[in-house]
Amino acid sequence: MYLIDKPYVSDFLINTIKENNYKVVATKMATELIADNSLNWISEKEAVATIKNTSSQRIYSNSENVLSWIDKHFWGSKLSKQINTFKDKVKFREEIKDIFPEFKFQKIKLENIQTIPDKELTFPFVIKPSIGFLSIGVYIINNIKDWIQVKEEIKPDNLKSIFPKNVLDTSHFIIEDFIQGEEYAIDYYHNDKGEVIILNILHHVFSSEKDTSDRVYSTSKAIINQHKLKLEKFLNKIGNKLQLKNFPAHAEVRIDENGKIVPIEINPLRFGGWCTTADLSGVAVGINTYKYYFENACPNWDTIFKGKENKIFSIIVLDNASGIKPNDISKFDFEALANDFENPILIRELDIKKYPLFGFVFTETDFDNKKELYDILSSDLKKYISIKK
Incomplete structure (x- = not known):
């Protein structure tokens, strides 16, 4: 259901x-x-x-707004406990600490961030809301200079959100080790036997070492073939520990140069937020991951990318990186945006005054034309924005 x-x-x-x-x-x-x-x-x-x-x-x-409905009706149940273990990043770290005993983390109240002694910190580290969404309030801290600057930003007035507290709660943060490596997002589910069935793997590309945005996610046959088997094995460990069956999820991990996988977070009962990653699979590649989950089915990766072996399929998240306040914006030129891509499959427009995003672009790009993805990755989007006079 x-x-x-x-x-x-x-x-x-x-x-x-x-x-x-x-x-x-x-x-x-x-x-x-x-x-x-x-x-x-x-x-x-x-x-x-x-x-x-x-x-x-x-x-x-x-x-994730609906998770409060499950808590209301099933609080204390196995399902509720599984969901809340994933949703609360501190609980999640505690649950898997025997798998990653060297990984350091701590929970801290928002009001205590300004006074935490520097000697208690190990650089580099990441600080983010214990219950979070859309990379809001996420910072990478490389040194004490970064930390002084970020502490000025992590204040209540800067962390207001349209999301309910069970989706984004900035009253508590987690400080944890910075995970080295390339970042990947995975749509998958645990089948009726508890086994992991991977439905998509997307490379989350960043513009710099300090970038924490969600601008570009890309998938391809090569990406799936390279990482599928080791990610299945890794996610099965976590699923077995939490006794997951008939359970969809969206994981974010980093894989270092030695192939070591460390989880960033796992989001319960859904694939990528805002109907993104699952819809990309459907409209771009022709695999309906919603159906695969409900029918307990496994994709045949040997045939899914037939004829599209040299293509990259991406989600472009149009976050407002312009520095322009939403109320000062009169128009976003989606037509000009579409013209900057080789093959924009689908553009979803959102109201920037209502949501923290202009929208999403689903694209198909040839391997030889990756430049268009790197261009949008580093763009502040001002070229598409008209300001009120």
């Missing part, structure tokens, strides 16, 4: 639900977001009874 909530549900996901007659829980927010009475709506009461009585019931949420 599907639990739908803000901030965004895509047409691709809605059509998948409709075409396959998947059950959707008729919460107030879901019925406001999807005005289609022909869907297989079920009441909240029926949904609660089904989940309680069917241990193998598959659940997918398009948004």
